[in-house]
Amino acid sequence: MQERVEGQRKSRPVRIPNDMIVQMVDQFYEKVRSHAELGPIFNGAIQENWPHHLQKMYRFWSSVLNSSGVYSGNPMAAHMNLQQNVVPENFGQWLTLFQETLSELFEEEDQAFIYQKAENIAQSLSLGMFYNPASTHRINL
Ligand code: HEM
Numbered sequence: 001m002q003e004r005v006e007g008q009r010k011s012r013p014v015r016i017p018n019d020m021i022v023q024m025v026d027q028f029y030e031k032v033r034s035h036a037e038l039g040p041i042f043n044g045a046i047q048e049n050w051p052h053h054l055q056k057m058y059r060f061w062s063s064v065l066n067s068s069g070v071y072s073g074n075p076m077a078a079h080m081n082l083q084q085n086v087v088p089e090n091f092g093q094w095l096t097l098f099q100e101t102l103s104e105l106f107e108e109e110d111q112a113f114i115y116q117k118a119e120n121i122a123q124s125l126s127l128g129m130f131y132n133p134a135s136t137h138r139i140n141l
Helices: 017-035 040-047 050-066 077-081 091-103 106-132
Strands: none
Touching: 017 040, 017 050, 017 077, 017 091, 050 106, 077 106, 091 106
């Protein structure tokens, strides 16, 4: 049974406030866009649709971090379309910029909580994109 307060379902606790999610996403993609290797990949795919992409990413992270359910989409399919332009090393670069952003904004416990989510998702996206059962190569993030 859900806990109820005065007859209403208690709203879900928000672990990471929305304004921090917006700041995190904005700061992270600023770094991404000026990165020598990631910049051209993202700018090439997103072109003039950055405002739309950022809005989507606010919803994505709100769903991942606060279980808000406001994102609907298929990240695996979106990244499979990028297979020709992405190499496994790009995931390590992505995670480095993400960690850099987290350390600018959050205290250590929240940094670790958010980074863990990102790393797990990066792992499954990169496996989907690059894992070839016939290959003996390891994926090093
Ligand atoms: C090498 C690393 C990565 C690259 C180059 C990359 C690139 C991109 C690009 C270019 C798009 C836009 C696709 C489009 O609109 O056509 C996209 C979408 C997205 N990315 Fe990534 N990405 C990377 C890693 C990640 C990671 C680690 C996460 C999550 C932790 C993530 C989450 C998403 C999500 C949620 C979308 C939106 C999917 C949708 O359309 O609903 N990406 N990515």
